[in-house]
Amino acid sequence: MYTTQDEQRLYNLAKTLMDADGENAESTIIQLREVLNYADWKYYVQSEPVLADVEYDTLFKKLQRLEEQHPEYVTADSPTQRVAKGLSEKFPAVSHLVPMLSLDNTYNADDLRDWDRRCKELAGTDDIEYCAEPKYDGASISIIYENGQLARGATRGDGVMGEEVTTNIKQIRSIPLSAAFTKAGINQIEIRGEVVINKDVFTAYNTQRIAEGLSPLANPRNAASGTLRILDPAEVGKRKLSAILYHISYYTQTGDAIPDALHTHYGSLNWLYELGFPTPVKEMKRFRSIDEVIAFCEAFEVRRDDLPYEVDGLVIKVNSFALQDKMGMTTHHPRWAVAYKFKARQATSKLLRVEFQVGRTGSVTPVAKIEPVPIGGVTVSSISLFNEDVVREKDLHIGDTVLVERAGDVIPYIVKPLAELRNGTEEKIIFPTHCPVCNEELEKPEEEAVWRCINISCPAQVVERIIHFASKDAMDIRNMGDANVRKFYELGLLKNIPAIYTINWDEVSKLGGFGEKSVTNLQTAIDNSKQQPLNRVIYGLGIRHVGETMAKTLANAVTHIRDLYDYTEEQLLALDDVGPKVAASVLHFFHTQENRHMIDLLEQAGVNLVNQKRNTPQGSGELEGKTFLFTGTLSRFKRSDAEAMVEAKGGTLLSSVSSKLNYLVVGEDAGSKLEKAKKLGTVAILSEDEFLGLING
Ligand code: IVH
Numbered sequence: 001m002y003t004t005q006d007e008q009r010l011y012n013l014a015k016t017l018m019d020a021d022g023e024n025a026e027s028t029i030i031q032l033r034e035v036l037n038y039a040d041w042k043y044y045v046q047s048e049p050v051l052a053d054v055e056y057d058t059l060f061k062k063l064q065r066l067e068e069q070h071p072e073y074v075t076a077d078s079p080t081q082r083v084a085k086g087l088s089e090k091f092p093a094v095s096h097l098v099p100m101l102s103l104d105n106t107y108n109a110d111d112l113r114d115w116d117r118r119c120k121e122l123a124g125t126d127d128i129e130y131c132a133e134p135k136y137d138g139a140s141i142s143i144i145y146e147n148g149q150l151a152r153g154a155t156r157g158d159g160v161m162g163e164e165v166t167t168n169i170k171q172i173r174s175i176p177l178s179a180a181f182t183k184a185g186i187n188q189i190e191i192r193g194e195v196v197i198n199k200d201v202f203t204a205y206n207t208q209r210i211a212e213g214l215s216p217l218a219n220p221r222n223a224a225s226g227t228l229r230i231l232d233p234a235e236v237g238k239r240k241l242s243a244i245l246y247h248i249s250y251y252t253q254t255g256d257a258i259p260d261a262l263h264t265h266y267g268s269l270n271w272l273y274e275l276g277f278p279t280p281v282k283e284m285k286r287f288r289s290i291d292e293v294i295a296f297c298e299a300f301e302v303r304r305d306d307l308p309y310e311v312d313g314l315v316i317k318v319n320s321f322a323l324q325d326k327m328g329m330t331t332h333h334p335r336w337a338v339a340y341k342f343k344a345r346q347a348t349s350k351l352l353r354v355e356f357q358v359g360r361t362g363s364v365t366p367v368a369k370i371e372p373v374p375i376g377g378v379t380v381s382s383i384s385l386f387n388e389d390v391v392r393e394k395d396l397h398i399g400d401t402v403l404v405e406r407a408g409d410v411i412p413y414i415v416k417p418l419a420e421l422r423n424g425t426e427e428k429i430i431f432p433t434h435c436p437v438c439n440e441e442l443e444k445p446e447e448e449a450v451w452r453c454i455n456i457s458c459p460a461q462v463v464e465r466i467i468h469f470a471s472k473d474a475m476d477i478r479n480m481g482d483a484n485v486r487k488f489y490e491l492g493l494l495k496n497i498p499a500i501y502t503i504n505w506d507e508v509s510k511l512g513g514f515g516e517k518s519v520t521n522l523q524t525a526i527d528n529s530k531q532q533p534l535n536r537v538i539y540g541l542g543i544r545h546v547g548e549t550m551a552k553t554l555a556n557a558v559t560h561i562r563d564l565y566d567y568t569e570e571q572l573l574a575l576d577d578v579g580p581k582v583a584a585s586v587l588h589f590f591h592t593q594e595n596r597h598m599i600d601l602l603e604q605a606g607v608n609l610v611n612q613k614r615n616t617p618q619g620s621g622e623l624e625g626k627t628f629l630f631t632g633t634l635s636r637f638k639r640s641d642a643e644a645m646v647e648a649k650g651g652t653l654l655s656s657v658s659s660k661l662n663y664l665v666v667g668e669d670a671g672s673k674l675e676k677a678k679k680l681g682t683v684a685i686l687s688e689d690e691f692l693g694l695i696n697g
Helices: 004-019 025-045 053-069 109-123 199-211 220-228 233-238 265-274 290-302 321-327 388-394 459-470 482-490 498-502 505-510 516-529 534-540 548-557 561-566 569-573 580-590 593-605 639-648 672-680 688-695
Strands: 093-095 130-136 139-146 149-155 161-163 186-196 242-253 285-287 311-318 337-341 346-358 363-375 378-384 401-405 413-417 451-453 627-631 663-666 684-686
Touching: 004 025, 004 053, 025 053, 109 290, 109 311, 109 321, 109 337, 130 242, 130 265, 130 290, 130 337, 139 220, 139 242, 186 220, 199 220, 242 265, 265 321, 285 290, 290 311, 311 321, 346 413, 346 459, 363 388, 363 401, 378 413, 388 413, 459 482, 459 498, 459 534, 498 593, 505 516, 534 548, 534 561, 561 580, 561 593, 569 580, 580 593, 627 639, 627 672, 639 688, 663 672, 663 688, 672 684, 684 688
Parallel strands: 627 663, 663 684
Antiparallel strands: 093 161, 130 285, 130 311, 139 149, 139 186, 149 161, 186 242, 311 337, 346 363, 346 401, 363 378, 363 451, 401 413
16 A cells, blocks of 8 residues: 555655645645545554654644635545534435345354355355455444545445444544545445454443443443444544454446456455555465364464454355355355354353442442353353443343353443243342441432442442552552452551551551561552652542543642642643543542541651652753653563653653654564664664663663
């Protein structure tokens, strides 16, 4: 798609455009468009960002500004055109150019051998090449390009008619808005694929929803198909959908000669990839016999969790289009393709009882206790039901037989009760009106789905808050895990967060299981935590809606934590990503007397409450003005520690290789970043030892 020369030219052009405009508005707009589309492709299709976020944003804003001044130069494939206004109507129904069929399923080697025999009969030859690729577990889409421009995007619907969701499809940044089809003599082309949400994006999104008191989405598949039907495209954009395209279902051409690439499935997906589309070129393999296919399927199933998205099997396709045409389709599925389904990650079990757990913020979560059942190699016995709405929507009853799913890294969830198996002895799930731990009456704030215990001295909350404060991402007090916190709390040795620093060690030594060594280790870990940076302290305080990133934003804004006592709502809203919810929660926290008292006690204990970076006089850090980036697997230290060393000395971290980068520290298996730094020639490349040498002066 881009030659090395193209890449170098576009990269240099990006750098030039950052500081200066081109000759005239029209040519600058064209150049910015080209550069940003290239950056999108590198980021979303190749996963190798070439521009730092700020650089991309600068260029994007520049293009937006120029297009506002010169609307006559705006084209449909400008990256600014992905950002759309809200849709006014529901999605209109559209008919697919070719029906979107399903796939026939196989579950084992014998099924695949049967399919292979049928293929050979239908094809009239034993010489068939197969292609295998992942079966993506998302929402299927059809996209149509006309004269090289993305003209329509639609959901599968019933296979004949789908919903037109072009505006939302344009939010998926890996799908090109235009592609060089015309050059290849193609006027119109329909491409099929799957929209998915990567597992980490899905987990982060659900964590946020739960923190906001909303019901989590069931699984990445539902999340992807639901997102495609959201009426607000800006919200669709935020959900970070990905796409993989795996089939050309239709095309019309100017000439008679079929383009070379369009004789085989393998060729066609490579061709689309060359044109800038996300296709499974890296995962797709060709085979000469069904035995090879079977071996690949079995090996792939073992690795299924290594992929960033969910797959529920593999799809095996006859590679030659000529043979595909000869074999044809049924009304349900093509005869030249078959799905090999991986072992189900579903099982049925019995819902024994529901327990109610009180969290750090007082949220009361129903947790289903089920008869232990193995699913995909893990025994599941406890499943969060999140909130009352989830229980009501699913109409769950104690004693129900339930269908449980555990998709990859995603936490297990109850799909539904099997109502047809009820015998009349099932019981309603009764929600408590009072806190199961401290008996305070529960409250349910409007617009929230969770009930809360608002007694901030509720023992359950206190314990959870201490556990959070000591946790790895907060103050990182090793050995002070769940069990110890609970034990110390129950024995009256630890009543609140600051009490961590005044534990009576004589009493601890008397407890079984606490030898001299473990006491010393714990004391050292507690002592070390006093030097943690301010952002970790703020995160550890457990302010609602303040996650790790927000804690950094707050810490960076102040010199001492007490500065936050005087912050107004307006000042808070002016900080990055702070919305009304966060602002209200931060204000409330720092205006609560108990919390201020807690901060006093932490200070007395010697816990760092200042922003050390701000308090270091400008220019005194030895690495002041120097920029660093780490790549590859580091063996001498953890990446986060190394980054902290750089920051402690006044250095700055960058997220990608650019002319602004001074040092690239490389571990094992460093890839494209190293290549790029070498190409640039201006970046000093350091081994881990050399880096340590530099840090230690
Ligand atoms: S080929 C006529 N390839 O699975 C071509 N489908 O259960 C048929 N799917 O409806 C589709 N990954 O939505 C194909 N690599 C892949 C796929 C794939 C996922 C979906 C597709 C299909 C469904 C059938």
